[in-house]
Amino acid sequence: MTRAVLKFLPFLIALALIPIFLPGGRLGSYYLTLLILSVSYAVAALGLTILLGYSGQVSLAQAAFFGIGAYAFAVLAAKHDVPFGLSAIAALIITTGFGFLLGLISLRLASHYLALVTIGFQIIVGLVLNNWAIVTGGADGVSNIPRPAYFGIDFSHDHYFYWLSIACLGIASYLVYRLRHSRLGGALLALREDEIAAASNGISLFWTKILAFTASATLGGLGGILYASGSMYISPNVFDFNQSVSFFAMTLVGGQESIVGTTLGAALITFLPEVLRFLHAYYIAVYGALVVIVILFMPQGLYGMLLRGIDALRHMVFRSPAEGAAVPVAAQRQHSLKRPVATNDPILQITGLRKHFGGIKAVDGVDFTICRGDIAVLIGPNGSGKTTALNVLSGVYTATAGSISFNGTDITNRRPAEINRLGITRTFQNIRLFPELTALENVVIGYYPKGTVGLLGTLFARRRGFIEDREAAARARETLRLLGFSRFDIKAKNLPYGQQRVVEIARAIVSGPELLLLDEPAAGMNREETAALSEILYRIHDLGLTILLIEHDMSFVASVATRAYVMDFGQKISEGTVAQVLSDQKVIKAYLGDDAEYA
Numbered sequence: 233m234t235r236a237v238l239k240f241l242p243f244l245i246a247l248a249l250i251p252i253f254l255p256g257g258r259l260g261s262y263y264l265t266l267l268i269l270s271v272s273y274a275v276a277a278l279g280l281t282i283l284l285g286y287s288g289q290v291s292l293a294q295a296a297f298f299g300i301g302a303y304a305f306a307v308l309a310a311k312h313d314v315p316f317g318l319s320a321i322a323a324l325i326i327t328t329g330f331g332f333l334l335g336l337i338s339l340r341l342a343s344h345y346l347a348l349v350t351i352g353f354q355i356i357v358g359l360v361l362n363n364w365a366i367v368t369g370g371a372d373g374v375s376n377i378p379r380p381a382y383f384g385i386d387f388s389h390d391h392y393f394y395w396l397s398i399a400c401l402g403i404a405s406y407l408v409y410r411l412r413h414s415r416l417g418g419a420l421l422a423l424r425e426d427e428i429a430a431a432s433n434g435i436s437l438f439w440t441k442i443l444a445f446t447a448s449a450t451l452g453g454l455g456g457i458l459y460a461s462g463s464m465y466i467s468p469n470v471f472d473f474n475q476s477v478s479f480f481a482m483t484l485v486g487g488q489e490s491i492v493g494t495t496l497g498a499a500l501i502t503f504l505p506e507v508l509r510f511l512h513a514y515y516i517a518v519y520g521a522l523v524v525i526v527i528l529f530m531p532q533g534l535y536g537m538l539l540r541g542i543d544a545l546r547h548m549v550f551r552s553p554a555e556g557a558a559v560p561v562a563a564q565r566q567h568s569l570k571r572p573v574a575t576n577d578p579i580l581q582i583t584g585l586r587k588h589f590g591g592i593k594a595v596d597g598v599d600f601t602i603c604r605g606d607i608a609v610l611i612g613p614n615g616s617g618k619t620t621a622l623n624v625l626s627g628v629y630t631a632t633a634g635s636i637s638f639n640g641t642d643i644t645n646r647r648p649a650e651i652n653r654l655g656i657t658r659t660f661q662n663i664r665l666f667p668e669l670t671a672l673e674n675v676v677i678g679y680y681p682k683g684t685v686g687l688l689g690t691l692f693a694r695r696r697g698f699i700e701d702r703e704a705a706a707r708a709r710e711t712l713r714l715l716g717f718s719r720f721d722i723k724a725k726n727l728p729y730g731q732q733r734v735v736e737i738a739r740a741i742v743s744g745p746e747l748l749l750l751d752e753p754a755a756g757m758n759r760e761e762t763a764a765l766s767e768i769l770y771r772i773h774d775l776g777l778t779i780l781l782i783e784h785d786m787s788f789v790a791s792v793a794t795r796a797y798v799m800d801f802g803q804k805i806s807e808g809t810v811a812q813v814l815s816d817q818k819v820i821k822a823y824l825g826d827d828a829e830y831a
């Protein structure tokens with residue numbers, strides 16, 4: 233709380249003081265009206281900060297939610313004399329419901345398809361507002377929208393209403409901040425960075441997308457209520473597609489991930505046309521060009537640029553201490569390097585597994601059993617179906633036929649997040665870290681399935697959320713240190729390849745799974761890094777994990793594996809110890825083809 237308050241309070245106080253400096257007379261009250269509007273826009277644009285900035289979902293329908301909130305409130309309060317508070321709550325519920333609907337649609341679509349659907353939604357809402365005249369008043373709109381009177385304060389006075397709007401903005405900012413710095417916020421960011429990796433780390437794509445859309449719609453609705461009550465009159469043209477583009481621009485120009493940036497963006501987009509009015513007919517063109525320039529050349533928005541400038545200045549004045557260096561695992565206490573002993577207790581049983589892509593039989597009737605305590609390796613020539621098998625195991629692909637049983641539970645064709653929660657985690661052949669997040673944040677997201685605090689807890693039960701977040705961060709640090717890594721605060725995309733692999737493994741084991749699937753963990757590593765990796769595998773194994781890995785590096789395989797399975801053309805062709813399978817004629821033939829006899 234204190235951190236959020238310290239962050240926003242000075243900014244909100246500065247906003248609240250603005251009316252004191254406005255000129256008197258009609259000009260002053262005109263600017264005050266614009267300020268009230270810009271605060272209502274800022275609240276709605278904060279919805280896009282969640283949806284676009286955090287979760288990466290593109291929506292051009294924020295004006296629709298703004299409109300639904302405004303109209304639902306105005307119709308109830310002005311036409312049916314429902315008390316202000318009740319009308320506002322009902323309007324928020326209705327808007328959230330529409331957000332849920334759009335969220336459901338978004339589950340099947342992404343990027344430009346999703347953007348198109350949101351435009352369609354925006355247009356439908358515009359048409360309804362215009363044509364459902366009996367309820368919305370059609371083109372005439374709704375007038376005489378009330379303002380509240382609470383605690384003996386009559387908010388029909390513009391100054392008071394402005395301060396009420398600032399209070400709403402403060403509450404909205406606080407809630408968005410809390411969401412961002414919680415495990416649900418981590419899930420939103422993970423969704424933005426990489427959906428497959430997010431799902432494989434136990435994050436439900438369904439609920440996370442629904443959360444992003446409903447939270448965004450609720451804030452859109454709240455902005456609409458403030459707008460309707462602030463201007464006391466609404467008509468459909470305010471809530472059209474152009475306004476949705478304006479919300480988009482406010483979020484991008486200010487800085488799509490920044491709460492303060494979005495608020496400043498809203499003010500800028502509201503006031504810029506006024507500042508440019510001296511350009512007469514050309515002002516729209518110049519206004520458009522300025523917005524395009526900011527979006528093109530300042531991807532983090534104006535506020536992001538400002539913060540970077542301040543950061544650069546601070547670096548120049550006070551040189552920052554050197555970043556924590558990586559501690560090479562090999563340089564740490566050496567593990568006993570005792571080859572792990574496998575048991576005969578099956579943990580994973582695969583029976584008749586097939587995965588066909590049209591005519592390609594990538595996996596074609598494979599059976600194998602992994603026992604608790606195994607470090608099992610899946611080898612085979614390129615294109616033999618190993619990664620496909622792993623993808624089916626982890627729920628990334630659905631099986632064409634066959635069954636997979638984990639600890640006696642049938643997990644065939646379950647979703648990746650469910651499989652993760654049952655205790656199977658994985659890494660990917662082409663590392664799938666969340667590139668814009670730090671190493672620590674990546675690993676914290678791996679701990680997501682262990683968290684219990686939901687949305688209400690995140691927003692209102694601060695203590696529980698705080699304790700869980702602290703525990704997740706502690707576990708993430710501990711896991712990274714166990715793997716000899718200490719560059720917690722470096723963005724994943726800036727780490728060298730070998731260290732990215734280590735972070736990905738840490739992310740996969742932080743939640744304490746039973747079975748770890750590794751897809752070519754040694755790929756792209758030099759000899760030293762590969763040696764460190766075997767040490768890492770032993771440490772992980774020591775934690776009680778069973779490991780199944782795909783690997784091409786035979787000396788690495790020979791040094792770590794307790795059991796090996798060989799695939800060729802989608803089928804299992806050999807099974808046994810590494811030495812046994814490597815001397816199997818079928819395996820030699822699969823690798824060397826017709827040269828096998830000669831070899």
Ligand SMILES: Nc1ncnc2c1ncn2[C@@H]1O[C@H](COP(=O)(O)OP(=O)(O)OP(=O)(O)O)[C@@H](O)[C@H]1O
Pocket residue numbers: 589592593594612613614615616617618619620621661
């Ligand atoms: N999504 C997909 N759509 C169509 N074909 C696919 C798909 N994924 C894999 N395949 C095909 O399935 C076969 C097996 O591929 P897979 O990646 O599983 O092999 P692999 O043994 O992991 O190879 P490598 O060792 O090179 O990674 C290949 O012919 C590949 O082209």
